[in-house]
Amino acid sequence: MRHEVKKICRIVDELTTLLLKEDTNEVDFKIKREKDRTVISIVDYRTTYTAEDVQEFSACFDVQRQHEVEEYYWQLVGESDGDAELTVIGTMIDEASVTLKDGNMYIELVRYRE
DSSP states (O other): OTTHHHHHHHHHHHHHHHHHHTTOOOEEEEEEEOSSEEEEEEEETTOOOOHHHHHHHHHHHOSOOOHHHHHHHGGGTTSSOSHHHHHHHHHHOSEEEEEEETTEEEEEEEEEOO
16 A cells, blocks of 8 residues: 555654643554554553543544545644544544553554555
């Protein structure tokens, strides 16, 4: 797929910006590229996000991947603030999980290769 690496980088960039804007002090990102998919794992240690925030993130990510939208709008990710950015990310991924555990927020995003 064209621009696959750039799309992954845009997703990571947007989430990095989002977390750092909320005074995150320690965050880990892991990108695992497999034959059939890419998995982005994020841990926001001692997160300031609440269970309500996690539900909001989950709702933004819980949209069906839309290849047509992705092709036109992926370059705009990171260009403005707000939930619209997370919704665009939602259209670029196939699976998402956002959980709070022991004061940390865990995000896992899966993007299948075509």
